[in-house]
Amino acid sequence: MDAIEVNHLHRVYRAVIGVIRRSIKEVVAVGDISFAVGQGELFGLLGPNGAGKTTTVKMLTTLLIPTSGDARVGGFDVVKQANEVRKRIGFIFGGERGLYWRLSGNDNLRYFASLYGVDPDISKKRIPALLEMVGLTGRGNEKVGGYSRGMKQRLHVARTLLHDPDILFLDEPTIGLDPVGAREFRQVILDLQSQKKTILLTTHYMFEADMLCNRIAVINQGGVIALDTPSGLKKHVSDLSVVEVETFGAASEAIEKVRALSFVDSVSIEEHDQRQLLMVQTQRGAEAVPEVLAALDGQRLGRVVVREPTLEDAYVRLVGGNA
Amino acid sequence: MHTLVVNIRLFWQGTLLSYIALFHWLRPVTYTASKILMPLAQMMFFVLLGTYATSASNINFYVIGNAVQITAVSGIFGVTMSIGNDRSMGTLPYLFGTPANRFALFFGRAFMHVIDGALGVVIAFMWGVLLFNLDLSNTDLSALGLTILVTTFSTCALGLLMGCLSLITANVMFINNTVYFLLLIFSGANVALDKFPLWMQTISNLLPLTRGIAASRLLVAGSSLESISPLLWQELLIGVVYGIIGYFMFAAFETVAKRRGTLETV
Ligand SMILES: Nc1ncnc2c1ncn2[C@@H]1O[C@H](COP(=O)(O)OP(=O)(O)OP(=O)(O)O)[C@@H](O)[C@H]1O
Numbered sequence: 001m002d003a004i005e006v007n008h009l010h011r012v013y014r015a016v017i018g019v020i021r022r023s024i025k026e027v028v029a030v031g032d033i034s035f036a037v038g039q040g041e042l043f044g045l046l047g048p049n050g051a052g053k054t055t056t057v058k059m060l061t062t063l064l065i066p067t068s069g070d071a072r073v074g075g076f077d078v079v080k081q082a083n084e085v086r087k088r089i090g091f092i093f094g095g096e097r098g099l100y101w102r103l104s105g106n107d108n109l110r111y112f113a114s115l116y117g118v119d120p121d122i123s124k125k126r127i128p129a130l131l132e133m134v135g136l137t138g139r140g141n142e143k144v145g146g147y148s149r150g151m152k153q154r155l156h157v158a159r160t161l162l163h164d165p166d167i168l169f170l171d172e173p174t175i176g177l178d179p180v181g182a183r184e185f186r187q188v189i190l191d192l193q194s195q196k197k198t199i200l201l202t203t204h205y206m207f208e209a210d211m212l213c214n215r216i217a218v219i220n221q222g223g224v225i226a227l228d229t230p231s232g233l234k235k236h237v238s239d240l241s242v243v244e245v246e247t248f249g250a251a252s253e254a255i256e257k258v259r260a261l262s263f264v265d266s267v268s269i270e271e272h273d274q275r276q277l278l279m280v281q282t283q284r285g286a287e288a289v290p291e292v293l294a295a296l297d298g299q300r301l302g303r304v305v306v307r308e309p310t311l312e313d314a315y316v317r318l319v320g321g322n323a
Numbered sequence: 324m325h326t327l328v329v330n331i332r333l334f335w336q337g338t339l340l341s342y343i344a345l346f347h348w349l350r351p352v353t354y355t356a357s358k359i360l361m362p363l364a365q366m367m368f369f370v371l372l373g374t375y376a377t378s379a380s381n382i383n384f385y386v387i388g389n390a391v392q393i394t395a396v397s398g399i400f401g402v403t404m405s406i407g408n409d410r411s412m413g414t415l416p417y418l419f420g421t422p423a424n425r426f427a428l429f430f431g432r433a434f435m436h437v438i439d440g441a442l443g444v445v446i447a448f449m450w451g452v453l454l455f456n457l458d459l460s461n462t463d464l465s466a467l468g469l470t471i472l473v474t475t476f477s478t479c480a481l482g483l484l485m486g487c488l489s490l491i492t493a494n495v496m497f498i499n500n501t502v503y504f505l506l507l508i509f510s511g512a513n514v515a516l517d518k519f520p521l522w523m524q525t526i527s528n529l530l531p532l533t534r535g536i537a538a539s540r541l542l543v544a545g546s547s548l549e550s551i552s553p554l555l556w557q558e559l560l561i562g563v564v565y566g567i568i569g570y571f572m573f574a575a576f577e578t579v580a581k582r583r584g585t586l587e588t589v
């Protein structure tokens with residue numbers, strides 16, 4: 001039995017627009033999504049903003065009723081057997097909300113333990129152990145309102161493990177964490193996987209997905225457009241290589257010129273304070289370099305590197321971006 | 324059996340924590356001060372105004388009415404906040420994602436406010452004795468205590484219903500204030516009910532507090548528990564009815580929010 005089975009999930013939101021002349025607009029958040037996650041698998045859900053990731057996670061965590069289609073989590077139907085599902089899952093929607101800020105970390109955990117019906121004898125031992133696991137030892141007595149954002153997110157991890165669920169849904173859990181915190185967080189995720197937990201993870205950090213996930217579904221505009229292992233996804237772009245050019249304040253016309261080159265597949269730009277990193281995807285490999293540099297003539301350039309494609313390159317091609 | 328234990332525990336935790344949250348919000352000193360001074364302020368205002376407008380011989384009427392009315396502070400504001408807070412904290416998805424028994428969850432939030440509200444009324448009665456010569460020598464004090472508890476319960480039950488409204492409206496404080504002042508008028512704390520036109524009396528009779536205040540006045544005047552017990556039963560019934568309506572609204576809120584996808588939006 002798969003831990004998570006999703007069959008043609010579909011969800012439409014009705015939004016009322018306007019105050020006086022009210023009209024109803026329908027937004028298809030999830031068009032038609034199907035996939036299955038095996039027991040103990042760490043499964044990634046990637047896709048651009050508004051692709052329907054959170055909506056999918058909400059339906060799988062019993063917080064939203066699908067418009068049509070169905071899904072089973074831990075073998076139970078997410079609508080008809082919602083309570084059975086809830087007993088077996090933990091979930092986090094990224095960010096710092098969703099905790100009682102006026103209460104201490106310990107009190108928050110105690111309350112959620114009682115909501116999950118955890119025996120007090122067990123929660124008395126488990127709460128300190130979880131606080132230690134997420135690096136909040138000694139801070140449990142402080143009010144959550146005084147926690148930093150990262151601390152609140154760590155507390156969310158502890159919260160969601162109180163009842164020792166088999167299946168975890170983590171929607172952008174590392175959003176807004178500092179690099180060290182995010183790294184620790186990824187280690188926590190790996191530890192959880194080694195405890196045989198099934199994890200569904202959404203993230204916008206491609207290296208994170210590459211490093212953590214066994215398989216990845218890329219969704220766009222409410223549908224699955226690719227589903228494979230990270231290396232399998234990279235094969236989509238194995239014909240490509242990437243010319244990385246460091247520029248300092250390159251003019252957008254120059255970048256457009258690069259984009260217009262016939263052998264250039266796409267160009268994405270990473271902004272760093274003073275400099276930009278142009279990532280030019282092309283099938284020509286190193287031979288493309290002279291013409292790319294010619295197109296950038298007159299711009300201040302730094303390092304130029306030709307490298308193998310990454311998951312991010314595969315993603316960019318899949319979602320069709322000249323991002 | 325096991326389920327029962329789990330639910331009782333949940334009830335208690337909710338009770339305890341909504342109270343701790345209240346304490347963190349109002350520091351213990353602030354809390355104590357407001358607990359002692361707030362009844363005094365309301366009583367001074369209405370007792371002085373009432374006796375000035377009518378006659379000094381009516382003083383007991385205003386003292387008792389306003390002392391019992393104090394329970395609406397916890398019953399309406401306290402209870403509403405402890406439910407409505409979940410929307411502003413963004414905890415609703417996490418709450419509704421648990422398998423917790425919604426009944427224990429819902430009523431646990433209100434319970435501490437019953438104690439808190441009753442305490443407020445007791446303090447208000449003490450002010451009555453100290454400052455306004457309220458004479459309790461003819462009063463069955465345990466019957467008065469029971470009346471206070473029952474009245475507080477029914478007021479909190481109305482508060483639960485308002486708490487549910489606070490989950491679907493953005494304007495909780497406005498609604499709360501309105502209800503508080505409506506209770507102040509309709510409960511008969513400051514106006515004898517028979518001075519009201521019939522339609523107003525009907526509303527009074529459908530609200531909590533009204534019978535509790537009437538019963539308290541009778542008890543202070545020397546009536547026995549037996550003679551006021553019909554009032555108490557009715558007051559209790561009103562509380563149960565509001566509590567049940569509130570609970571079903573809470574359950575309906577959850578269902579509708581999941582269908583419409585409005586768990587996090589107003
Ligand atoms: N409660 C809601 N009411 C109306 N429309 C909604 C609601 N929630 C989401 N949507 C719409 O559904 C679509 C999918 O949103 P969703 O939050 O699932 O995207 P996402 O993939 O999680 O995006 P992101 O990466 O930005 O988190 C969007 O067009 C969004 O505007």
Ligand SMILES: [Mg+2]
Nearest residue numbers: 053054055171
């Ligand atoms: Mg999202």
